[in-house]
Amino acid sequence: MRRYFVGGNWKCNNTIAQTQSLINTVINKLVFDTKKVEVAVAPIFLHVPWVQANIQKNVQVAVQNSSLTKMGAYTGEISVEQVKDLAIPWVILGHSERRQYYGETNEIVGKKTRIALDYQLSVMACVGEKLAEREAGQTTQVIQAQLDAIKKELTTDQWSKVVVAYEPVWAIGTGRTASPEQAQEVHAFIRGWLKSQIGTQAEQATRIIYGGSVTEKNAADLIKQPDLDGFLVGGAALKPAFADIVAAANNAR
Ligand code: PGA
Numbered sequence: 001m002r003r004y005f006v007g008g009n010w011k012c013n014n015t016i017a018q019t020q021s022l023i024n025t026v027i028n029k030l031v032f033d034t035k036k037v038e039v040a041v042a043p044i045f046l047h048v049p050w051v052q053a054n055i056q057k058n059v060q061v062a063v064q065n066s067s068l069t070k071m072g073a074y075t076g077e078i079s080v081e082q083v084k085d086l087a088i089p090w091v092i093l094g095h096s097e098r099r100q101y102y103g104e105t106n107e108i109v110g111k112k113t114r115i116a117l118d119y120q121l122s123v124m125a126c127v128g129e130k131l132a133e134r135e136a137g138q139t140t141q142v143i144q145a146q147l148d149a150i151k152k153e154l155t156t157d158q159w160s161k162v163v164v165a166y167e168p169v170w171a172i173g174t175g176r177t178a179s180p181e182q183a184q185e186v187h188a189f190i191r192g193w194l195k196s197q198i199g200t201q202a203e204q205a206t207r208i209i210y211g212g213s214v215t216e217k218n219a220a221d222l223i224k225q226p227d228l229d230g231f232l233v234g235g236a237a238l239k240p241a242f243a244d245i246v247a248a249a250n251n252a253r
Contacts, residue, residue: 171212
């Protein structure tokens, strides 16, 4: 059985005082069965050392990006060696905000994923269609192209350290969540892709999580879907609602 995975993507939110308060009042009070659920939160880079020193041991720390380039003369970047050096286990790559605002193409996301995996980081690899693409009936085509670009870079074994996050762009930060059926349809497509393109081991073991306006109100229904293995949470991850979302995963099945 796959372990559920719940990620909190804090994006570019929070002063240090706000991050400290979130850790102390919400994250360090989370109670869940670690055999059943894995939880990771992603603060901004600058807050990582404080978070690592103060977070409860059952919650892992992630970063929201890592560089396409290694250590060196790349002003403003943070490389995978440096992420690894701080013993940060997870990185979120290919988030739609990176794709949309920072020009990350499928090819860049594929390469970044490989570099991160080469340094033994685990990756939440995000895929998802825009509203116009969904309306034009291109959802699976778009997601397939995003997955193919990652596959091109990875060895079969490396998929064991990938969690695929399906995040329809039209659902991110909009309050418009995919229905459980809409999410399941795409998750099943991704699982089928894993089977045909990577293999049965990847099909069975890879977590496929959903992101896009997940709240304490819709989490319990979404998690019932057979191919939905958890969540990547944005807005609600900054609030006490995150505890209810983790509880929904903890109480499922
Ligand atoms: P949201 O963001 O929960 O605020 O929609 C999800 C994400 O971007 O990962």
